[in-house]
Amino acid sequence: MDKVFKSPQAPSTVVNADKIFQVATGFFASKTLLTATNLGLFALLAKGPLPAREIQEKLGLHSRGLFDFLDALTSLGFLERSGLKETAIYQNAPDVDTFLNPNNPHQYMGNVLEMVNNRLYPFWNYLEDALKSGKPQNEYRETGKPIFEALVSSPEKLRKFISAMRGAQLGNFHSFVEKFDFSRYKTLCDVGGASGVLAMLVATKHPHMKCTTWDIPEVSQLAREYLREMKMKNKVAVKEGDFFTDSFPNADIIVMGNILHDWDLDQKKALIRKAFNALPKGGAFVVIENILDNERKENTFGLLMSLNMLIECEGGFDFTEAEFKEWTREAGFRYTDLLPLGGPSSAAIAYKLDE
Incomplete structure (x- = not known):
């Protein structure tokens, strides 16, 4: 059979x-x-x-x-x-x-939720347009101006945006200040430091650190106001500059919080090279963002944030730990590490080792 x-x-x-x-x-x-x-x-x-x-x-x-x-x-x-x-x-x-209690200024996130509601929620209605055109779908639709140029031209919008970014990053910054070992360092510069909240938190928790927040003049003015309000104006230096046209201030630690993901690959690499040049031997370059897992499967929020960069920026995108390692090695860094901060966020760290 x-x-x-x-x-x-x-x-x-x-x-x-x-x-x-x-x-x-x-x-x-x-x-x-x-x-x-x-x-x-x-x-x-x-x-x-x-x-x-x-x-x-x-x-x-x-x-x-x-x-x-x-x-x-x-x-x-x-x-x-x-x-x-x-x-x-x-x-x-x-x-x-x-x-969400405005009486807790060190932890208040309501400003970022207001920004999500009033800015991002309407813009995400144009995700399909962004996917087809590759172009931003925010104020750019009406003005043709990149997001930061559009924000700077409107003091009210800029103030609300900077306040929202402070709320968005507060938890990450608190976690970084608690987890990172500052004992080997003396100076820190937050490049694109917005309201100066990270520099303020580091200076408060680690008083041996001399901290600087560095941003364009329009934003630096808002940082001075915030630091004065928080009674920290004498403990954090506020400096002005454009990170694409000016050299970064020298410091033992260069930090960027939600900065690299705003830009295209060539611009990312240019900023990394500037950080390398501003650091001494033994210095650390810290990027605080929603670093993607290398398989691009687990950090769902990070992937959605990368889509948000498609909507908000001309060339921005989020990236993996492996990509960060590749780009920083190319700039001259020799060792990288990843410090989880909670939820989808991490601090990707590149060290400029002694030769």
Whole structure:
């Protein structure tokens, strides 16, 4: 009798549409959080718990949707509630009370959420256009100007952007200041330092460090205001320059926080070379960003941030640890390391070793 051969059965796989649907409607939750921030709900509740009807009155909300809005935020974990509907009392969840409370300036992230809502959310509607054209889809659509040129031409937009970037990086900077070994170094320069918050945190935590924040004049003025407000103007130096036309200030540590990903490959390499030239032997070049895993599979947020660079910048993109190592080796650095900071962010570090 002839043998009957059967194809091996593929292992059964359970499939469902949950992930597809959750991601497709992910903006429901995102927009609810962003709207609550824009309305000032969390700032209001930072003063203390309130009944729903008082929240309605103080924020000027309509009764329709009121409880759905507040209870959705409760279900998402951003609010806590006792009672139900007319008897409900709402208060901020602990993490919200820490990071979305404007009375906590060292940790406040509300400014970046406002920027995400008011700037990025509309621009992402043009992702398809960006993928087809390769061109930015932000203010560039109307002005034809690159993002930073457009921001500098509007003092109000620039101020809001710098404030948002401070909120976006605060957690990463706090983590870096705690985890990095500063004992071997004496000076630090934050290139493209925006409001100067990283230099301020380093100077506060490690008083032996002499810290400088360095940016274009329009941004440096905002840094002076912020440092004066934080009573740090005498502990952090503010210097002005353009990192494409000027040499970097010399320092033992050169830091760039969310700078390299704004630029194309040639510009990235040019900035890395300038950092190498500004460092002494034994110095460290630190890049704080959403460094991608080498297989480009795990850091989902980093990959989405790279798409955001497509929307925001003419040539920007995020990069892997291996790419950082390749580019810094090409510039003359001989050793690199990666310091995880929490979530998708890391500090990629290149050391200029003694010869």
